[in-house]
Amino acid sequence: MHEMSIAMAVVGQVQEAAELNGGVTSVTSVRLQVGELAGVVPDALSFCFELACAETLLQGAELVTESVPGRARCSPCADEWAVGMPPRLCCPRCGEPTLELLSGRELQIVSVRWEEEPTARRRTCEPISEER
Amino acid sequence: MCRTVDLHQAVLAKNDATAHALRAELAGRGTTMVNLLSSPGSGKTALLERELLRARERGVPTAALTADLATENDARRLARSGVPVKQVLTDGLCHLEASMLGRHLEGWLPAATRLLFVENVGNLVCPASYDLGEDLRVVLASVTEGEDKPLKYPTAFGLAHLVVVTKADIAEAVEFDEEAFRAHVEQVNPGVEVVLTSARRGGGVGELLDRALAVADGGAVHEPVMAGQPHEHHHHHDPDDTVMTRPLP
Numbered sequence: 001m002h003e004m005s006i007a008m009a010v011v012g013q014v015q016e017a018a019e020l021n022g023g024v025t026s027v028t029s030v031r032l033q034v035g036e037l038a039g040v041v042p043d044a045l046s047f048c049f050e051l052a053c054a055e056t057l058l059q060g061a062e063l064v065t066e067s068v069p070g071r072a073r074c075s076p077c078a079d080e081w082a083v084g085m086p087p088r089l090c091c092p093r094c095g096e097p098t099l100e101l102l103s104g105r106e107l108q109i110v111s112v113r114w115e116e117e118p119t120a121r122r123r124t125c126e127p128i129s130e131e132r
Numbered sequence: 133m134c135r136t137v138d139l140h141q142a143v144l145a146k147n148d149a150t151a152h153a154l155r156a157e158l159a160g161r162g163t164t165m166v167n168l169l170s171s172p173g174s175g176k177t178a179l180l181e182r183e184l185l186r187a188r189e190r191g192v193p194t195a196a197l198t199a200d201l202a203t204e205n206d207a208r209r210l211a212r213s214g215v216p217v218k219q220v221l222t223d224g225l226c227h228l229e230a231s232m233l234g235r236h237l238e239g240w241l242p243a244a245t246r247l248l249f250v251e252n253v254g255n256l257v258c259p260a261s262y263d264l265g266e267d268l269r270v271v272l273a274s275v276t277e278g279e280d281k282p283l284k285y286p287t288a289f290g291l292a293h294l295v296v297v298t299k300a301d302i303a304e305a306v307e308f309d310e311e312a313f314r315a316h317v318e319q320v321n322p323g324v325e326v327v328l329t330s331a332r333r334g335g336g337v338g339e340l341l342d343r344a345l346a347v348a349d350g351g352a353v354h355e356p357v358m359a360g361q362p363h364e365h366h367h368h369h370d371p372d373d374t375v376m377t378r379p380l381p
């Protein structure tokens with residue numbers, strides 16, 4: 001189950017961002033975009049995220065996942081459609097593989113909400129220890 | 133004070149950046165990497181053993197790295213072909229990551245290696261998300277796994293540069309519907325080539341080697357529709373960055 005690796009990567013990136021910002025005391029929530037075709041199971045990810053956050057700055061942080069449907073476009077037909085699951089990646093109109101995938105492969109941290117000391121912005125804090 | 137900060141960072145950005153660096157590094161050494169993905173029991177090791185033997189017969193400098201959750205006899209089996217083989221135990225991790233692979237190649241990969249086959253951990257879910265820096269990604273499935281396999285694992289099949297069917301010799305016995313399988317592959321990955329092989333009877337053996345050599349010679353690689361969505365890359369690697377920190381052995 002690679003959701004644990006994904007969760008740890010999310011935690012690591014948020015920690016880095018917090019360190020860069022300085023003065024972050026705790027992370028409240030992390031907003032994640034997960035495409036339908038990203039190969040990640042959101043429920044498994046939530047479960048792993050909680051474990052990965054333990055004893056870090058993100059302890060108790062909420063993971064908010066936005067699911068992104070897969071969409072594709074066929075340029076010759078100027079047609080656009082939802083690819084569905086399992087995805088249908090040939091144009092339903094002309095049957096040609098002339099399409100481009102517009103969305104559905106996202107796996108990205110959109111934003112993070114945290115508590116910070118108002119005075120301590122920008123690299124004034126000591127680095128966060130590398131807890132695992 | 134509570135604040136929301138926009139990050140817009142790809143979760144796998146670090147792995148992707150490491151994979152890009154490893155790909156460039158291997159290209160610099162004249163090595164082409166093939167990443168092999170399949171479910172356990174697909175017959176991937178049996179086929180790879182035959183391909184390695186063929187590579188040796190043809191004098192192609194080849195090496196293989198095989199990743200397993202726990203000790204198996206894959207490496208010993210592959211080593212019978214006579215090419216350098218390395219076994220990597222992932223210690224429960226269900227996939228290889230680029231940095232991990234880089235560390236294992238470091239100091240081991242023979243300098244003159246033309247083809248490097250990487251047998252990923254046996255499953256079709258996790259390894260699909262991780263670029264290893266390969267030049268050719270091959271997804272294998274045996275006829276016993278059924279013709280719906282590509283629809284059950286659309287991300288794996290959707291990102292393949294080549295699909296290989298194994299155990300074709302027993303296709304009839306297990307009533308494998310080849311046309312349906314091809315249609316399902318086409319649905320998730322239009323235009324990708326499907327090759328039928330039988331390690332036991334020898335049918336199709338050598339095809340994988342031929343495809344890998346074609347890529348090594350600069351031939352075009354299939355571009356899956358699924359891989360086409362533009363990714364945002366926020367991590368930029370310095371061109372001087374190396375994944376394998378030690379010089380060539």
Ligand SMILES: [Zn+2]
Binds near residue numbers: 077098
């Ligand atoms: Zn069309």
